[in-house]
Structure formats: structure tokens, C-alpha cells
Amino acid sequence: MEEGFRLWANPSSPHAEGRKARAALEDARERIKAALEWDGELIFTSGASEALWIALNRAKVSRRIISPVEHDAVFRAAPDATIFTGAERIDADALVAIQHVNSETGTINPVSEMAVKVRDAGALLLSDCSQSAGKMPLPDADMIVVSAHKFGGPIGTGALLVRDFDLLEPVGGHERGYRQGTENLPGAIAMAAALEAGEWGTTSAQRTAFAEILSARRLTVGEQVDYIIALTHPTMSAQALLIRLDAMGFAVSAGSACSSGTLKKSRVLDAFGVPDDVAARTIRVSSGWSTTPQDLERFADVWASLC
DSSP: OHHHHHSOSOTTOOSHHHHHHHHHHHHHHHHHHHHHTOOSEEEEESSHHHHHHHHHHHBSOSEEEEOTTSOHHHHHHOTTOEEOOSOSOOOTTEEEEOOSBOTTTOBBOOHHHHHHHHHHTTOEEEEEOTTTTTTSOOOSOSEEEEEGGGGTOOTTOEEEEESOGGGBOOOSSBGGGTBOSOOOHHHHHHHHHHHHHOOOSSOHHHHHHHHHHTGGGBOOOSSBOSSEEEEEOSSSOHHHHHHHHHHTTOOOBSSOTTTTTSOSOOHHHHHTTOOHHHHTTEEEEEOOTTOOHHHHHHHHHHHHHHO
């Protein structure tokens, strides 16, 4: 980011400083694509929410179909979308949105398997990979959403990966005319650096062992990643747990971070079929690039004392 701040110029400006900034932006773009093994196009955005909005509102389709467990940002971007339950007909003029990893339960959705059905119908597939990019291989999709801060990059930076620009209606402005607003050069360079570093404070074996220690209270829905765990307390409410754990130095969530300030039941847990009383006592514990083995051990001890 410091490197980007030293290049304080608009990457779209034709003067020498602007051209220097443009070169750095394009270098970051190619580095991110290489790190994610993506051979299509990349549009820088202010984060996953904007990337989702562009995909859902600028795709050259007339119908949008979304899974019931998508992030709230998907529902806000496409309020009139059809909710997919498995029985809906997918036609050639549709965009189907299926997230890769659920942010509240850690469930891995079979996106690549769904891609076959979607492609056979001639439709487009969008996958929100905010919780998986930089941590596991990307699924097979026409458009993919990534968020820098989920893998140690800066907040307020993300991208929409697009197989071909022709899938979207341009809006004018920057990013080849597919996004308005001057590009965040420091954020783009830092996003590339974070992806290339690929650092974790814990190993997969340590996270798996941590999950096994908590397995008695773990809410498991399908195949799970090892870095997001949904835990259900036998009696204490999620809000009470958040307050207790925060006082002990643990930053956990109930629901998605974008809506965790509310007291209503998580829409995602409801869609997964989790009973109301269980959902009301469920929190999300995530480990990331800054989490240490000592953090996992201390949390396991504290959780045991609360149960």
C-alpha cells in the first residue's frame, strides 16, 4: 500500500505520472490473476458487494436465479431474483448465483458440479468466492467475486473476475468502461501482495484438530472448510456469547458481519433448515491469516469453560 501511495496519480490520466500509475495497476491485475490461476478478465472493485452488484445488474441476461444461502449483498443487489431450490428450470437467458463457501457455516457448495447443469442450459454461473479465494482453488464459473480483506489484503478492495467482458453491459468510466470511479491503486497492489504471500498463522492440521475439539457443539451442514466453524451453545444466546467472548478478547460473529448487529434470526441458518432455538444460540468462529495456534488453544479452553 505504501508503494501505491507513492504513485499518487489517476491511472487513467495520460501524463507521465498517470502512465506510471497505470503500469502499476496493470501489473497488480496480472499478479492477482496469476495467483488465482484465472485466465479471463479482472475488474477491480471496492469489495465483494460492489462486484456482486455489477455481476447481477450488468450481466447480459433477463433472469437471475440465486441460492437461498447467499450473502445479504446478493439479495440487496438482486431483490427480484428467483430463489433456487433445485426444482427451477434454468434457461439460456439466466444468471445463476451460487456461493463457493458459506460465511456463516463454512459449508462448501458444489459449484463446479452445478456448472455442468448451468452450462448445459446455456446460462451463466456467478460464484461468490469471498470466503475461498486465496485459500482453495476457484470453482468453474463464468464470473467470480473476491474480497481482499478475507485473505489479509486491505478492506475496501475486491474484484470481479469475468470469463469475457462481452458477458457484461458496459457503464462507461474506468476499468475498461465496466466500473465507475477512480481505481484504488494502493489497494490493488496490496491485494496482489497479500495473495502472493498466502500466509496463514496456523496449519490445516492445527485448524482440523481445533474443529475436532469443538465437534460436540459444532453445527455441521454438508462438507466444511477448516477455517469457519459454527458453534451452538447448549443454553446461552448468540448475543450473550458475543458479549462474553468479546470481553475475553475474542472477535466472533453471529450471522454475517454485515447484519450481525441485528437480533433477527440468520436468514442463512434458516435456509439451511436450522431450528430457531438452535440458530439463536449459534455463533461463527473464523480463523484467518493473523490467527495463531495459541489463539485456537485459548479459545478452546474458554469455550469449554462456558459450556
